[in-house]
Each structure stands twice: as C-alpha cells, then as structure tokens.
Amino acid sequence: MADTLDLCQITPTEIGIDIAGQAIEGGRSMSGVTQAINYSGGGYVVVNYGGINLVDRAQHLYWNSLAGILNGGVTRMFVPLWTDKLLDPTKDYTTNSAVAAAAAVFATTISITPPAAYDPEPGLWFSINHGGTVDHRAYRVVTAVDAGASWTLTIRPPLRAAITTADTCRFHRPLCSMRLAAGQSLPWSWTAPGAWGAGELPLVEHF
Amino acid sequence: MGYVPDAVITRLRGSGNWGIYFQLLTVPRLRLWSGPSNINQTMPGIDTTGPELYRGVRLNEEQLGQFDIMLNGGAERGTFTLEGVSQDSIDKISGIDPEVKGARVYLGLASHGDDWQPLSDIIRFQSGRADFWSMEQPVSGGEGAATRTLKLAVALGETGRSRPRRVAYTNPQQQLIYPGDTFCQDVTRYHRGYICTWPRF
Secondary structure (H helix, E strand, O other), X not given: OOOEOOHHHHOOOEEEEEEEOOEEEOOOOOOOOXXXXXXXXXXXXXXXXXXXXXXXXXXXXXXXXXXXXXXXXXXXXXXXXXXXXXXXXXXXXXXXXXXXXXXXXXXXXXXXXXXXXXXXXXXXXXXXXXXXXOOEEEEEEEEEEEEOOEEEEEEEOOOOOOEOOOOEEEOOOOEEEEEEOOOOOOXXXXXXXXXXXXXXXXXXXXX | OOOOOHHHHHHHOOOEEEEEEEEEOOOOOEEEEOOXXXXXXXXXXXXXXXXXXXXXXXXXXXXXXXXXXXXXXXXOEEEEEEEOOOHHHHXXXXXXXXXXXXXXXXXXXXXXXXXXXXXXXXXXXXXXXXXXXXXXXXXXXXXOOOOOEEEEXXXXXXXXXXXXXXXXXXXXXXXXXXXXXXXXXXXXXXXXXXXXXXXXX
C-alpha cells in the first residue's frame, strides 16, 4: 500500500493538473492543413506542484522524507489533486458519490449517485479507488446529465479498471496513484538567514 | 462491407484517435496495445472466445515505426522493442527464458471514437513469426538515464534468418477476407519461384 501525500505540509502555490497525450501530424499539405492521429489511448494524468515554500521545521522534515520515498521515480504515492478552486464554496463535497451501475475497463461513460449536498458538474475532478494494483485513479468530468435517480457522466481519461456499484467517487481532494516524473528528483535546499526552502514536485500517473 | 469496415474508412479520411494492437501467440498469449491503461478488445480469427484484455504499453512517438504492407510475399524483417522495462521484469523474463521461436505475431489497429471507445474489432494488417528475443541496456554517461529495452525480432512475410520461408499467402488469411474461397488452400505445397504446370485434361 502506497503512502498518501500530505498536501497541507507542502502547500504548493503554483498548481498544474493536466491529462497528457499526444497526437502526431502528417506532412504539411498544400493548403496548410494537416491531419492528426492520436495513439495515446486517452492520455494520463500529470500534476505539477510548484512554488513550494518550506517555512517551518516540520515542512523541511516532510520534504526530506518525501524525497526519500519519491526519488528514483519508481515508487508511487497517492497524491491528492488540489482542485479546491473548482469546488463551490457553499457546498460540502466531503461525502463521496456512489457508483450507480457497473462499467467495464476503458469505459468513458459512467453512472453515479451523488449525495444531495452537491452536483457532479462538468469540469470537476474525482477519483475512484479501484483496489488491487490500480488503486486510486483520477478522472475529469466532461459532461454530466441528471438522469433522475442517478447522473450520467462522461469522463476522461477512460476508466483504468472496471467499476461496480460498491465503488465510490471522491470529489473532495481526489487521489491519484502517481510517481515522480522521469529524470526528476527532489533536492532539499534552503537559504540562510530566513531558512526558507523552495521546491517543485512534478508528478505523473503511475502505471 | 469489405475487410476494413466502412465506418473505419470514413474515420481514416480525417484526423482521429487510433489504437495499435499487438499479439504474440506464446503460451500464455501476450496482448499489448498503444494506450496507457488496459482495454478489452477482439482480434477476429485470433481471439476466438470474445474480447480479451490488452495491456497498455504507452507507445511513445519515437517508438512508432513503419511497416510495409506485404506485396507478392516480399516483405521486410521487423523488430518490436519495448523500452523502459523494469529490472524486476527483466529478472523474471531472464529466469524463464520464454520460448518465442516460431510463435505467430499479429499487428493490427482499430479506430477509436472521440470518446476513445473502439469503433470496430482490431483490423489485422501485419502478421509474422517471432525469431528470438533479446534485451539491452546501453551504458549512458553523465546525466543521461539508462533505459532497459526488450526486443523481439520478427520475420514478416517470407523472410527468414536461415532460409526463405515457404508460405507468404495463407489459407486462413484468404478465408478471413473471402470466406469459402479455395484459391489459397494448396498454397503450402508451393514455394516462391515454383513453376506450376497448367493441368491438361
């Protein structure tokens, strides 16, 4: 079981969350229009937490222990996605939504039942704990249709594993199984006299 | 409808999402595709019991090679490489030394819709025979990252390492395209350059 990253200890000030995938283009045509083909299979989640200011001793300690886990770029962690900006401040997202119907691996249409407190709006992120070796995976809501008892969502990227009605969707700080981006490390440095340190945490979805 | 479904031909004319699928008929079979996560798909004629799980290998742009379509039995040899293999996997593979020689290799693609769902079964466009596998890890200096690579050498068409293979067109392939046609059923009896005597009745 992987550790969960403690976002409140590292408090990033620059946050980037994206789904990376690539299209390749053919040669340039006479009209200047090119065709693009995408082989990426829907892409994968990329998170970049930058501008991390380490102020007190606990934060410096946490950064070092984090570097010990993540350096090398193989060990995964469950990383909370700091999507608070997307959440409606008047609503309570801490209750998870329930999966309303089973869906196969790689599906992009799922059916969920949210609690009365909030609606699963397009643009929100959520995560599902698939268990096994897949564990927590994050998805982005593309469209959401209220179907009475449940909501029908289309999501990206496609489901990493099959889901059943026993699963839940976490909208508040969704978790994703991630590791450090290739070739990156977390050097610990600080500057006297303020003893502030700054760091960057580039993460990619773990497979 | 032809070998390639009409809906897929329409997609081929423009930009779109595609999946590249690979199957190696060892025991157990190795099924891979170009995406990041797993998918259930069917390779018609090969996956005879319905959809099977294809594992995502996250094909990157540099790895995307090119294949010539087999013409009159003439084709080239191919090498499939898998980069970024973990030391753990290498140890496991070296220990059991999988028997790949002679195993059939199939390569196909399928068009995926805008929602990434496959629009058809896998359309096979290349088949071959596996010859041998190898692995390498070039030493990298300075800040370069070392990458372990697993390679599978494959004979496509009638090419072979020691001597030419005899058969380029196969009856199963013909049956896939034209069910019931008997044109290729005796093809295993001939090799390339064989002069067939026209029968006299």
